[in-house]
Amino acid sequence: MRRWLPxxxxxxxxxxxxxxMQSLFIIAGVTxxxxxxxxxxxxxxxxxxxxxxxxxxxxxxxxxxxPDEQARPLRLGDGTFTxxxxxxxxxxxxxIDQWQAVRDDIERNPEVTHVAxxxxxxxxxxxxxxxxxxxxxxxxxxxxxxIIDLPTSIVAGQPRLASDDVVIGTDLxxxxxxxxxxxxxxxxxxxxxxxxTVSGLFDLGNRFTxxxxxxxxxxxxxxxxxxxxxxxxxxxxxxxxxxxEDVAKTLQSSTxxxxxSWIKTNAQxxxxxxxxTISNTTIRLLVGLSVAFGIASVLIVSVVxxxxxxGILRAMGASRGQILRVFLIxxxxxxxxxxxxxxxxxxxxxxxxxxIARNPDGSEFxxxxxxxxxxxxxxxxATLTGVAAAMTPALRAARLDPVVAIRG
Numbered sequence: 001m002r003r004w005l006p007x008x009x010x011x012x013x014x015x016x017x018x019x020x021m022q023s024l025f026i027i028a029g030v031t032x033x034x035x036x037x038x039x040x041x042x043x044x045x046x047x048x049x050x051x052x053x054x055x056x057x058x059x060x061x062x063x064x065x066x067p068d069e070q071a072r073p074l075r076l077g078d079g080t081f082t083x084x085x086x087x088x089x090x091x092x093x094x095x096i097d098q099w100q101a102v103r104d105d106i107e108r109n110p111e112v113t114h115v116a117x118x119x120x121x122x123x124x125x126x127x128x129x130x131x132x133x134x135x136x137x138x139x140x141x142x143x144x145x146x147i148i149d150l151p152t153s154i155v156a157g158q159p160r161l162a163s164d165d166v167v168i169g170t171d172l173x174x175x176x177x178x179x180x181x182x183x184x185x186x187x188x189x190x191x192x193x194x195x196x197t198v199s200g201l202f203d204l205g206n207r208f209t210x211x212x213x214x215x216x217x218x219x220x221x222x223x224x225x226x227x228x229x230x231x232x233x234x235x236x237x238x239x240x241x242x243x244x245e246d247v248a249k250t251l252q253s254s255t256x257x258x259x260x261s262w263i264k265t266n267a268q269x270x271x272x273x274x275x276x277t278i279s280n281t282t283i284r285l286l287v288g289l290s291v292a293f294g295i296a297s298v299l300i301v302s303v304v305x306x307x308x309x310x311g312i313l314r315a316m317g318a319s320r321g322q323i324l325r326v327f328l329i330x331x332x333x334x335x336x337x338x339x340x341x342x343x344x345x346x347x348x349x350x351x352x353x354x355x356i357a358r359n360p361d362g363s364e365f366x367x368x369x370x371x372x373x374x375x376x377x378x379x380x381x382a383t384l385t386g387v388a389a390a391m392t393p394a395l396r397a398a399r400l401d402p403v404v405a406i407r408g
Contacts, residue, residue, distance in 0.1 A: 004088060008322055011313070012329035019302060019358060023334065026298045030386070031345060032339020033291035034378050037284045038346025041374055043353070044280050048273065050366040052241070053309035055266055058204045058213075060116075060147050061244040064102065064257045066094045073277075093121045094198025095230025102255050103234055109254075111238050111247045116143035117231035119221040124187045125168070125214060127176045134172065134214045136186065136223015147237050150202055151213065156180050157200035161217045166196040170203045186214070188224050194222070211318030291338075295331050295389035303327070303397045314402035327394035328387050343375035 005013075016023045096102055099117055107115050119138040124131055141161050145151055150167070151159045157180035159167055164183055168176075178184060178198055187193045196216065203210060222228050233258075238247045241262070248259035263270060303310070310323060347370070357365040 007318070007351070008325040008329055012333065015302060015306065015326070016330055019152025019305070022298050022302065026294055026334050026404045027298050027338045027341065029294045030335055031341040033287045034289050034339045034382050035349060036346035038343050038374055038378050039353075040138065040280055040284060042346070042350040042368075042370060044276065045371060046350075046354075046366050046369045049369045051269065051273070052206055053367070055269065056241065056262065057153070058148065058206060058209045059262055059265075061238050061241055061262050062236040062248045062251065063260045064096065064106065064234040064236065064251065064255070065232065065260065065361050066096050067258045080214050093225055093227060093232055094259055095227050095232060096117075098236065099234060102257055105255050106234065106236060106251055109251065111240070111243070111250075113239055114143070114146040114237045116140060116235045116406065117218070117226055118233050118235055119143065119225060119230060120232050121220060121221075121225040121227075122189060123214070123224065125172065125176060126185050126187065127178055127182070129144060130176045132172060132175050132211070133167075134186075136188075136211050136221055136224060136226070137213055137215050138218040139215060140218050140337045144235065147235050147366055150204075153204050154200045155203045157198070159202075159215075160199040161215060162199075163217050163220050165197055165199040167200040167202060167215040168198060170201050171207055171210035171242040172214070173198070173201050173210070174213065179220075186224060188226070190225055190226050192226060194220065194224055207379045209284060215219065232337060288381070290333075291382070292385050292389040295334055295386050298334075298394055299390050299393035301329055302330070302398070303350045303400075305396075307400060310397050310400050311402040320398040323400075324394045324398040327397050331386035331388075331390025331394075332383050333386070335382040335384070335389075338386075339375075339379040339382030342377050342382070346378075347375065 005069065049276050050165075103115055103117060106112055119136075121136050123134055123136045125134045126132075138144075139161070145159070154167075155170060161167065164184070167176075168184070174181065175182065180198055180201060182198050183195055184198055185193060190312075192350075203214075204213075206265065216224070218231075222230060236251070238244055244261040245263045248261040248264070252259040313323065314320075350370075351368070353370045354364065354366070359365055
């Protein structure tokens, strides 16, 4: 079969086999390096997806809310201020002006996928002597559930929201001592009180949300909070979650309503993710450099050891380009073989880690997300790294004078 191989491949494979111990060591180094890169990349991707899912599972991409009320100082007839200090006024529940028109305007944006009006405010949930402060969220189920997938988080009952129904979290149900079918009394700050039936219990994976949120029908929320026909916010989802901040600015300028994106409200999360990404990239870069220097050092030693053989090949008619390609092929082959073993090792390690790492309740620590393009990209990167690392020793071998090389 070798007779059909080009001269460069025959010479490269022969050199690798003759120095098999060196080849094995560098393949082992490439294997470990690629395994580390694949493992860390898969781990970071899985944890990022998990954190994104937890954040976006309980909040929209963009929330349109009325602007804060500003206190205005009084003036005398001559234009002078009557107050030296103006304090920020206490905010109250307010509806978005002409929210139906605002909703229609938002829906015309091509980046927007779903829109849902809500009415939100604080209330006291009580049953018997037990009471807890909750956030009432009045929704239109058919619209809201396309933004927040509450039905998949229902652990008991069903997400039914008739005018006398309420859906609460598992932690709130435990605090109040209620279950599906029990009655809960909700009292707003204005004194308005309604008694609703618990139709379902949800678990969004966040204790604060499970303890705080109580979902009711939009009209029930409007009546309880004294906002008949109003909506305190309009929830929005977009096609690209990472472009939510740009879309929010566009919507705010077109509607005149304040728009808060999930990126803005979760700035600390983004800072953590950026730091994690930078550190992960730095580690992968250092590992890649160590692999490249390892390949280069082994091939430099190979050039020194095979100086006479290179001189003989040059004297027999091998061109500088052929000698150059011999060592470039060696670097590429070492990188490719190491990457294949390394990708298998890295994928096996992440799968094993996912099986071992568990929460105290036995559930998975994070959902495993495997990008099957990752091994392909790792193989390509390792091969190119091997070729690049072989460039210096290959140039050195190609520049050897055949007479000087044979004399030693």
